Amino acid sequence: MKKHYQNIVIGAGSGGMTVAIGLAALGKEVALIEGHHVGGDCTNVGCVPSKTLIHLAKNFKDGANPDEVLRETIRKRDFLRDKETEEVKEVENLTFIEGMAKFSAAKTLDVTNSAGETQQITAENIVISTGARPRMLNVDGLPAERAMTNIDLFDLENAPKHIAIIGAGVIALEMAFALQKIGTKVTMFALDKRALMSNIPEAAEAIQASLDKKGISTYYGATAKIYDEASQTLTLTQGDNDIAVDAVDKVLVAIGRVRNIDSLGLEQAGVKSDPRMGILTNSFGETNMRGVYAIGDVTSTSAFTHSANAQGRRVVQRIAFPFLPMAKKEPLFPNATFSDPEVASVGLTAAELGASCHQNTIKRIRVDLKGNTDRAYTDGIEEGFIIVDAVRLTGRILHATIVAPHASEMISFFTLAMSQKISLYKIYRLVYPYPTFSSGILKVGDFFMRETLTNLPKEIGAYLRYRFARPTKK
């Protein structure tokens, strides 16, 4: 008794929901399979509760109850989860199936529900959006109830006294700043040599200054050695030294994520994957098997909700309007870290930049908020900048990173400018409201104009000489 659907989406996270609801709205029959919670990581253990916590922490007043902040975070998360769960079940053309899916053959899935019952379903199109889970790390001597990932973190009803955070990426930083604000002592350590390895080093420097000022202890190139329950001491190893961190009552592991692809039976479906890249797809989300798609964290493109959604939108168009032309290139995916200040960037990474252009063709412009924007003065902002890498002479923007209180709201300016190939010459002519951090963008334009016009022969020479030159990798 195989049931057949036009389309099956595996995983009801943001990406999967985008595809399922998008196709259903276009009148296509969809089965949406989810083994845990509707909303996926974003709603349940990611963006939604973390941003709720960050917002509540920002407005936390001395003397208030930090446990109340955590409970309110849980309450708001649960409300949204229930609402999304209800809503998805009422979508026309959409069948919600509770269970875990595994390919038994190409285009055929076995779905096993929580009661252990298995049904077989088939479809013309199958979209894999099963996401990722936190990578776990065992610390010698650490009792299970003291160890957490972002999955347990948002079920916590009592604020830790002293949390040790392992990792220095997006989740680690966001939680370090938020928990510090509600009165938790925070010690952060990572094997990496700095915070935010996926952003430029200047961003890490600015964030480090902020971490230091807030009294968040950080250790880089460091690993957990042992936890002693009797004394609640966590011992770290950094180089040849052991560092004893006292009175640690919780440990948050935030050292990266593992794609949820191992138990999908990809071999049976003939879908190719790679340990480093996840499920292999082209820019339309198509795998090597016709009619099987993959989006979001299971792919290598980007690990953000907004990129999963964007990939989902492209897959909807591909399935629903296969003959409509679609840009071959994926759109630009910005990234944002909701630290304090925020970090956001778009465009080529430092590595991509080094690999694609000769360094002499690139002009890096850095405008610090302090000293260049009066808003930094009125708001007492010390850390923060706008950094733009642009092609010399032409002013074409290749990359922008913003560190600022609302960097996540400012970055779309550059996403628009880059995707529409708007040069710094044009950005120089715009008027920005005063006093804002965005007015620093004008200074970026100013700087580029001044440097270019006052050294025009040199700039033209360098551009002509190096524009087709091979990149010099460092």
Add this chain to the structure above:
Amino acid sequence: MKKHYQNIVIGAGSGGMTVAIGLAALGKEVALIEGHHVGGDCTNVGCVPSKTLIHLAKNFKDGANPDEVLRETIRKRDFLRDKETEEVKEVENLTFIEGMAKFSAAKTLDVTNSAGETQQITAENIVISTGARPRMLNVDGLPAERAMTNIDLFDLENAPKHIAIIGAGVIALEMAFALQKIGTKVTMFALDKRALMSNIPEAAEAIQASLDKKGISTYYGATAKIYDEASQTLTLTQGDNDIAVDAVDKVLVAIGRVRNIDSLGLEQAGVKSDPRMGILTNSFGETNMRGVYAIGDVTSTSAFTHSANAQGRRVVQRIAFPFLPMAKKEPLFPNATFSDPEVASVGLTAAELGASCHQNTIKRIRVDLKGNTDRAYTDGIEEGFIIVDAVRLTGRILHATIVAPHASEMISFFTLAMSQKISLYKIYRLVYPYPTFSSGILKVGDFFMRETLTNLPKEIGAYLRYRFARPTKK
């Protein structure tokens, strides 16, 4: 003994400083004349102290001392004023002259300093940037020491217990929200029928909801009748009713501004002005008299620091590089009100929209933050939206208004899109970081696409029929 300069700038506010420092940096000789404080309204009694106060008020904790907030605002203002005053006197090629300037003939100024001494100076180019001052209003019975404008407000060292604010524009609103946060009771009233008359009514509605929630009393179509010092009662008249507002210890008058042009001797210089429009200029800031320019608040274009600066930049280019081509049209001037939430807009006003296009050619898209952005959910935001007016079918953007916590940082996206004629079709393809308020922009694109594609024949018909039709004024 007339002293002659290449260039004279009258007024060392933001606009004047932009011109004076800009010309001096290009090696041009400049005399900068200022009768009061360097920095003008922006540094001394405008943007800088108001944004400092707004920032401190936002972070005000229960039990803290509100007077400390006011004193810190003064301290930061004074520091910046002193710094700017020092810096301007050290600029190469720039002569700073203390005094009030008055034309005695074309290109000739009498400058009288505070000691009463007058010198005569002449120049090839004279730039008038004397700004504006608050319009005053006398309330019967109100002692002078209880009445304030923004000029006195930022010298106040003790927070009022209950302030009555006359006016409902930018200054009135910014101060109402900020003072309420530091514990001052606020009553706001205005002759206008709503707040923010220069923005669309939807913005006023959102702000009104926020005013109401914060317990700021507002009366529209209301005027001050009399103040009784014995009982500290301010009586308002609203229609046929008198309203007694009790225990008012300060009254802030914020009912608009008067251009500082009366004592300039414009007649002697032959420079044309108009009671309603101020000094008349073309888009390059040129008055009817060759070599005499006017920028900023003395003109009719815009009353914001950023617009004065933008006009100043154009005048610098016009004077320093007269043969370089320059865009005939002034750039788009965005506007921003730092209320809570913020209001920012760019593009055609409602009146300009009505006068320039037939209403059937325009599609208005409104995306409320609540319900459309998860950030509104995590941050508990009730009020706020993105409203875009675009040309039907083509998606060309004519106007955007944003009401959101950081609207002032979000609006430049639309300034860029509009100035580069980027349609909503392209904006629909961008990826916005999640979860941000900016992701509401994607919903604007979605909405436009859906409405257009699902009603294509109707949309094409309406566009073709009305695109050259005469506007229907309401």
